[in-house]
Amino acid sequence: MDAYLLNVVNGVAYGLLLFTVAAGLTLALGVADVLNLAHGSLYVVGGYVAWAFTDGGWGGFVLALLVAVAVGALLGAGLSAAVAPLSKRGHLPQALLTFGISLLLIQALVAMFGADDLSPAMPAALDGDVSLMGHRYPGYRLAFIGIAVVLAVAGWMIMSRTRVGARVRAIVDDRDMVACLGTNPRLVMVGVLAASGALAGLAGALGSPIFGPGPTRAHDIMITSLVIVVLGGLGSIPGAFVAALVVGQIEGLGPLIAGDWTSYLVLGAMAVVLVVRGPRRLGLAAAR
Amino acid sequence: MRSPLWKLGAAAVAVGVMAVTMTGCAGSGASADTVNIGWEYPKSGTFQALGIDMENGFNLYLKTHHNKLGGRNVKLVPADETDKPDESLKQAQRLVEKENVQALAGIMNSAALVAIDPYAQENKIPIVSSGGRPDLKPKQLDGVWHTGSINEHGGEAAAPYIKKQVDGPVYAMGADYAGGWPKVKGFTKQFQKLGGKLANADGKPEWTSFPKAPDFQPYMNKIADSGAKAIFAFYSGTQAIDFIKAWASSDAADIPLYGPNLTEGSLLKAEGKSAKGIYTPANYSADLDNSANRDFVSKWTADNRPGLPDLYAATAWDAAQVLDKAIKAIPAGEEVTGEKINKQISKLGEISSPRGDWQFDSKTHAPIQPWYMRVVKMDGNKLSNVKIADLETL
Numbered sequence: 001m002d003a004y005l006l007n008v009v010n011g012v013a014y015g016l017l018l019f020t021v022a023a024g025l026t027l028a029l030g031v032a033d034v035l036n037l038a039h040g041s042l043y044v045v046g047g048y049v050a051w052a053f054t055d056g057g058w059g060g061f062v063l064a065l066l067v068a069v070a071v072g073a074l075l076g077a078g079l080s081a082a083v084a085p086l087s088k089r090g091h092l093p094q095a096l097l098t099f100g101i102s103l104l105l106i107q108a109l110v111a112m113f114g115a116d117d118l119s120p121a122m123p124a125a126l127d128g129d130v131s132l133m134g135h136r137y138p139g140y141r142l143a144f145i146g147i148a149v150v151l152a153v154a155g156w157m158i159m160s161r162t163r164v165g166a167r168v169r170a171i172v173d174d175r176d177m178v179a180c181l182g183t184n185p186r187l188v189m190v191g192v193l194a195a196s197g198a199l200a201g202l203a204g205a206l207g208s209p210i211f212g213p214g215p216t217r218a219h220d221i222m223i224t225s226l227v228i229v230v231l232g233g234l235g236s237i238p239g240a241f242v243a244a245l246v247v248g249q250i251e252g253l254g255p256l257i258a259g260d261w262t263s264y265l266v267l268g269a270m271a272v273v274l275v276v277r278g279p280r281r282l283g284l285a286a287a288r
Numbered sequence: 289m290r291s292p293l294w295k296l297g298a299a300a301v302a303v304g305v306m307a308v309t310m311t312g313c314a315g316s317g318a319s320a321d322t323v324n325i326g327w328e329y330p331k332s333g334t335f336q337a338l339g340i341d342m343e344n345g346f347n348l349y350l351k352t353h354h355n356k357l358g359g360r361n362v363k364l365v366p367a368d369e370t371d372k373p374d375e376s377l378k379q380a381q382r383l384v385e386k387e388n389v390q391a392l393a394g395i396m397n398s399a400a401l402v403a404i405d406p407y408a409q410e411n412k413i414p415i416v417s418s419g420g421r422p423d424l425k426p427k428q429l430d431g432v433w434h435t436g437s438i439n440e441h442g443g444e445a446a447a448p449y450i451k452k453q454v455d456g457p458v459y460a461m462g463a464d465y466a467g468g469w470p471k472v473k474g475f476t477k478q479f480q481k482l483g484g485k486l487a488n489a490d491g492k493p494e495w496t497s498f499p500k501a502p503d504f505q506p507y508m509n510k511i512a513d514s515g516a517k518a519i520f521a522f523y524s525g526t527q528a529i530d531f532i533k534a535w536a537s538s539d540a541a542d543i544p545l546y547g548p549n550l551t552e553g554s555l556l557k558a559e560g561k562s563a564k565g566i567y568t569p570a571n572y573s574a575d576l577d578n579s580a581n582r583d584f585v586s587k588w589t590a591d592n593r594p595g596l597p598d599l600y601a602a603t604a605w606d607a608a609q610v611l612d613k614a615i616k617a618i619p620a621g622e623e624v625t626g627e628k629i630n631k632q633i634s635k636l637g638e639i640s641s642p643r644g645d646w647q648f649d650s651k652t653h654a655p656i657q658p659w660y661m662r663v664v665k666m667d668g669n670k671l672s673n674v675k676i677a678d679l680e681t682l
Contacts, residue, residue, distance in 0.1 A: 003509040010505045107332075115336035116554040117526050129537050135512070138505070138537035212558075214526050216334055220500045252506045259490070263464065263497030 006135055007252035013141040015248020016148035017207045021221055022228040022240045023155065024199035030172050030235020032192040034083055035091040038102035040222030042072050042197050045105065046204020047213030048113050050120040058123050068205035069198045075105075076197020080190045087189075102218060110215050117214030120205075127209070140209045147206060152241065159237065168192070172235060227270050323360045323615060323624045326367060326383030326413075329394035333371030334499065334525060335419075338396055338600050341553050342418065344593050345601030346393065349608035352587050357608070358615025360624060365389055369400055376400035377407060384411050390626050391416060393607050396600075398422040398439070398467055405432055414630040416610055418603040420467055421654055431630045434654040435606040436599075437571050439467065442548035443475025443520070445659035445679040446569035450546055451479060456517030457487035459543075461507070463523055464495035471522035471548055479520075487516035501527045508538035521547040529558045536562035551664050551673055553598035563664045563671065571655070572599035572643040573662050573675040581642035596672065602642045609639060656681060 025039045046068040053064035082101060086093045121127075122140060130139040159165040170178045171188060179185050204213070211221060228247055232239030247266055254262030327346065330339035355362055365387045367379040376397065383389045384407075392408060395401050396419030405428050408415050414431045421434045450458065458479065462472035472493045476486060488494055496502050511519060519540065523531045528550050535545055546567040556563055574585060574596035584605060588597045597605075614632035618624055638647045646657035659679035667674055 003513045006509045007506040010503070010509075014503045014505070110332075110336070115340060117337075117529050117558045119529070119558045119560060135509070135539050136537060136541060138533075141505070212529070214529075215336060216499065216526050223500060251503045255494075255502075255506045255510050260464070260495050263500075263502065 002133055002135060003256060004253065005133060006137065007256060008249065009132065009145075010137075010141065011248035011250075011252030012245065013145050013148075013248070014210070014251055015245040016145060016152070017203070017210055018224055018228055018247055019241050019244035020148055020151060020203035020206065021200060022225040022232070022244055023152075023237055024196035024203070025225050026229045026232065026235055026237060026240045027199070028193055028196040029229065030237075031168055032080070032189045032196075033087075033175075034080070034189070034193060035094050035098070036079060036083075036193070036196070037095050037099040037222060038075075038079060038105060039098075039196070039200055039225060040218040040220075041102040041105040041109075042075055042200035043204040043207070043221050044109065044213050044218045045075065046072055046201035046206075047120070047208040047211075047217070048109055048118070048204075049201065050205040050208040051113070051118040051213055054120040054122060056121040056124060056127075060121075061123050061126075064120070065202060065205050068201040070201075072201020072204070073194040073198035076200070077190050077194040079197065080193035084186070084189070102222075106215055106218055109213075113213070115215055117212060117217075119212055120208045122209050138209075144206065144210065151202075155237070224266070227266055230270055231273050320621050320623050321360055322363055323357060323391075324363045324365060324387060324389040325357070325611065326380065326387065326389035326392040327364050327394050328367040328369045328376065328379055328383065328392060330370060330396050331366075331368040335369070335371055335396045337525070337554055338419070339369070341598050341600040342394060342396060342604040344588075345597060345604035346608050348587060348591055348593060348601075349605045349612075351591065353608075353612065357612045358618065358624075359620065360615060369394065369396060371397060373397065373399040373403035377403045380404045380407060384408075384413055389413065390624050391611060391629050393417070393611065394604070395419055401432075408432070411626070412630075413626040414633065416607045416633070418607040419600070422466065423470070426651070429653045431626070432653060433610065433633055433648065434652075435610060436603040436654070437657065438652060438654050439470035440474030440477075441682045442569045442571070442659070443471055443473070443522075444478045445682050446520075446546060446548075446661065447475050447478035447482060447484070449569075449661055449677060449679055450475075450518060450520065451482045451484050454518040454544070457485040457515065458518045458520050459487040459511050459514055459516035460493035460520045461488075461511075462493060462495060462521055463498040463527055465498040467524075468495070468498060468522055472520065475520050487511075487514045489514070498527070501530050504531045504534035505538065508534050508540040511543065512539035516543055519543055519545045519547075521545065522549065523547070524549045524552070525555070528555050532559045532566065533562045536564075553600060554595070556664065556671060556673070557595075561671070566664045567676075568662050568664075568673060569659055569679060570599055570662055570673070571657050571659055572597075572602040573660050573673055574598070575667070575672070575675055576642065576644065576660070578642070578644055580640050581644075584642040597642070599643075606639065606641050606643075609641070610636065613639070 021043050028034045028036045049068040049071055050064045053067055054060045083094050126140050126143050128139050129136050228240055228243045232243035250265045254265050258265055329342050330336050365383055367383055369376045391414050393416045395417040398420035401417050409431055416433045418435045421436055421438050460472055460476050462468040476493055535541055548569055550568055551563045551566055613636055614629050617632040618628050638645050644658040646655040649656045658681050660675045661677040661679055662673040663676050664671055665674055
C-alpha cells in the first residue's frame with residue numbers, strides 16, 4: 001500500500017515539473033499563436049546554466065535561477081523575432097523553423113558543455129534524502145512540490161488579478177479587438193515568448209536534479225510537453241495544469257498497475273482525448 | 289558588376305576545384321606502403337559520449353604507434369556514424385566508394401552494424417567493430433569481426449556469481465529495445481537455468497520505455513515492495529543516470545544492484561555518490577593488473593586523455609591492434625586489400641590486450657575473453673569501478 005501512496009506523492013512532484021515546462025509552451029501557443037518546438041531546448045539551456053552556476057551553496061543556486069530566467073527570456077525574445085516573418089503562414093512553417101533552431105541550439109550546447117549528461121550541485125539542504133511515511137525519498141522532489149505550487153499560484157494571480165493578465169486573456173479571446181484598443185500585437189508577441197522562454201529556463205534550472213541537462217533531453221521533454229498541451233486543450237494553462245498532474249499520476253501508478261504497458265499509457269490517453277474531443281474542440285488554429 | 293568576365297572567372301575557379309578534387313581522388317588509392325582505414329564512430333546523437341571514449345582508444349593506439357598499422361602509413365578517414373542506421377550506411381558507402389578504404393572500424397550502434405554488414409560484405413571490405421554486437425547469422429559474419437563483446441555475455445557471465453552471492457529472488461529490468469533485451473536476458477536465462485528465481489510478479493523481466501526515459505522513482509518503490517534480494521538491470525547513457533539516482537534515493541538502495549554498463553565511463557561522473565556500491569560485470573576494468581593494461585593506462589594518462597580508460601576505449605584500442613597485426617602479416621611490398629586483411633584477421637592467434645589475453649571465436653567472430661565483476665567505490669579520492677572478482681571466460 002505504501003508504494004501506492006509514495007507513487008501518488010511522486011506523481012504530484014513529477015506532474016508539477018511537467019506543468020512548469022508545458023505552461024510556457026501552451027502560453028506561447030494560446031496568446032502568441034506560436035507553435036514553439038524549441039521550447040524543450042530552452043528547458044535544457046536552463047539545466048546547463050544550473051550546472052554552470054550551482055556550487056552546492058544557496059548563493060550559486062539563486063544565481064543559477066536568475067541567470068536561467070534571464071537567458072531563457074532573451075532566447076524567447078530572439079525566437080519571437082525569428083518567427084515574426086512567418087506570422088501569416090500558419091503553424092507548420094513555425095514548427096519547422098523552431099525545430100531547426102532547437103537542433104542548432106542543442107549542437108551549440110554540446111560544443112560548449114560536451115556530450116555527457118551533467119548533474120548540477122544543489123544546496124546540501126535540498127539534495128539529501130528524507131523519510132516520507134517511513135520510506136527513503138529524494139528531498140529535492142518534496143521541495144520542488146512547494147516551489148512549483150508557489151510558481152503556479154503566482155502565475156494564476158498574474159493572469160487573473162493584473163492588467164497585464166487581463167490583456168493577455170483578452171488577446172486569447174479576440175486578438176483583433178485588443179489591437180484596436182491600442183495594444184501593439186508585435187510587442188505582446190515579444191513579451192509572451194520572452195515570458196514563455198523565461199519559464200522554460202526556470203523550469204530547466206529547477207528541474208535539473210530530476211530531469212537534468214544532456215543532449216537527448218530536449219526532445220524527450222518536448223514530446224511530453226506537447227502531449228500535455230494537447231491533453232489540456234491548446235493554449236489553456238489550467239488545462240495544462242490538470243493534464244500534467246494526470247500524466248504524473250499515470251507515470252507514478254502505471255508501473256504498479258499496468259506493468260510493461262506503462263510506456264503506452266500517456267500516448268494512449270492523448271489518442272483517446274483526440275478521438276473524443278475531436279480537432280475542432282481542441283481550439284485555436286488547429287481547427288482553422 | 290556581373291560582367292561576362294566575372295562569369296569566366298567563376299568558371300575557371302570551378303574547373304580548378306574539380307581538377308584538384310580529381311587528383312585528390314587519384315592519389316588516395318591503395319598502395320603497398322599506405323592503408324586507408326574508414327573510422328566510423330558516433331560524433332553526434334544518442335551515442336556521442338560513447339563515441340568520444342571510442343575515438344580516444346583508437347586514436348591513442350595510432351598515436352603511440354607512429355601513426356602506422358602493420359608498418360604501413362595510415363590514412364584514417366573519419367565519418368560520423370550518428371544514431372540513424374540509414375545515415376551510418378551512407379557514410380560507410382562514402383568511405384568505400386569515395387575514399388577507397390580497405391577496412392572499416394568503429395561502429396557503436398548494433399543497428400548500424402546490421403545496416404552496414406551486407407554492403408561491406410558485397411564490397412569485400414572487412415569490418416572491425418567494437419561497440420554493440422547483436423546476434424548475427426553465420427553468413428552475416430564473413431569479414432565481420434568484433435572486439436567488444438556479444439550483448440548477452442555480460443549478464444551470462446554474472447549469473448553464477450550473483451546466484452552464489454544473493455540468497456533469494458532477483459528483480460530483472462531493462463530498457464525496451466533491441467540493445468536492452470539481450471543484456472538482461474543473457475542474465476535471466478542463465479540465472480534461471482542455475483535454479484534462480486526472479487522477483488518480478490509475472491516471473492519475467494520488466495521493460496521500460498526507450499529512448500524516452502520514464503520517471504524511475506515509481507519503479508523503485510515497486511521493487512522495494514517486491515521482496516527482491518538483488519536487482520539486475522541494464523540501462524546506458526542518460527537512462528542509466530536517472531535509474532541510478534532514483535535507486536539511491538529510495539528504499540531500493542538497500543537492495544544490491546547489478547548490471548552491465550550502468551556506471552561505464554563518463555556516466556559515473558554524472559551519477560556521483562549515487563553510484564556507490566553498484567556491481568557491474570564487464571570485460572574490462574581500468575585497474576586490471578596485467579602488463580598490457582599497465583602500459584595502456586600509463587599511455588592514456590601520459591597523453592592527458594580524460595579520466596581513466598573505460599571499456600569502449602579499451603575495445604577500440606584492440607580494434608586498432610587487430611588491424612595492426614593483420615596488416616603486418618601481409619608481406620611488405622604487397623598491396624593491402626580488404627580481402628587480405630580479412631584473411632589475416634582469421635589467422636590471428638591470442639591477442640595480448642589490456643583486458644587480459646583473448647582470441648577470436650572462429651564461429652562468432654567475437655572475442656572469447658575473461659569477464660570481471662566490479663564495484664563502484666572510492667579509489668583514492670575518486671569514485672571508480674574496482675575489480676572484485678574474476679568471472680567466467682566467455
